[in-house]
Amino acid sequence: MPVTRTPDAHFMTEARYRGQKVVVVSPDYADNTKFADEWMSPHPGTDGAVAMAMGHVILKEFFIDRQVPRFVDYVKRYSDLPYLITLKEKDGAYVPDKFVTAADLGDTSENAQFKTVLVDAATGRPHVPNGSLGHRFGAEGEGKWNLDLEGVDPALSMYQASGTEAAEILLPRFDAPQDTHEGGTAHRRGVPVGRLDTVAGERLVTTVYxxxxAQYGVGRDGLPGDWPAGYDDDEPYTPAWQEPITGVPAALVERVGREFARNAEKSGGAP
Known part of the structure; x- marks a missing residue:
């Protein structure tokens, strides 16, 4: 920051005087590291593994073990996490395919093939909300560019505590060599699914969430596949998994991830 954002560097110093904690992620002792209360120094090019492990902690503790209402409301309103995607068969399992669109449901309105679909939690039926790409480039979409859900509560997940239908999907392992240009090593993890009637027939669907x-390795009861048993389990993408890759202690990644989300929860920020 002192080098690349020199006019803004004073904000960091002033924020620290007001009690802000600063965590710097940098492989070397850079000019911004002197601002740090915590210095995470991953090996060059491995910061993505640190981020995945922090995400694992945040998703498990703030979305699954308990749900923070502010976080859940945020991702429902401002992210693609509630939207439906189809699954297609591959190698005895499934892989994520395309977003479900209004066109898949038989909608013939303008740009229907670019209007994404979610499930209304109150009715269990598909719903096409405002604000997707299909609303932005045609006369019919005028006035519908906003993200106003108009009273609809999106279902964030297809998961039910009992009676959930599940399917195993193949997900890429980013810590393994990519054997061919078509993909490398994958692991199998289960996702809850629903069945949706489309113009192409019945399709298995799940949500981006x-x-x-599944990609982050955050399991739920009743789902098949290989899941970490805890943060100390060396399975993608836990704090223990990232330590031999990055050199950053697992306990530090776990704690910083938790503090990051807890600060957002208490200060009214986004996850």
Whole structure:
């Protein structure tokens, strides 16, 4: 910051005087490291593993073990996490395919193939909300560019505590060599699914949120696949998994991830 954002560097110093904690992620002792209360120094090029492990902690503790209402409301309103995606078969399992669109449901309105779909939690039926790409480039979309859900509560997940239908999906392992240009090593993890009637026939669908939890290794009861048993389990993408890759202690990644989300929860920020 002192080098690349020199006019703004004073804000960091002033924020620290007001009690802000600063965590710097940098492989070397850079000019911004002197601002740090905590210095996470991953090996060059491995900061993505640190981020995945922090995300694992945040998703498990603030979305699954308990749900922070502010976080859940935020991702429902301002992210693609509630939107439906189809699954297609591959190698005895499934892989995430395309977003479900209004066109898949038989909608023939302008740009229907670019209007994404979610599930109304109150009715269990598909709903096409405002604000997707299909509303932005045509006369029919005028006045519908906003993200106003108009009273609809999106279902964030297809998961139910009992009776959930599940499917195993293949997800790439970013810590393994990519054997071919078509993909490398994958692991199998389960996602809750629903069945949706489309113009192409019945399709298995899940939400972006459900696939994200599977990718981060955050399991839920009743879902098949290989899941970490805890933060100390060397399975993607736990704090213990990232330590031999990055050199950053697992306990530090776990604690900073938790503090980051807890600060957002208490200060009214986003996850």
């Amino acid at each position: 459900d696939v994200m939890l």
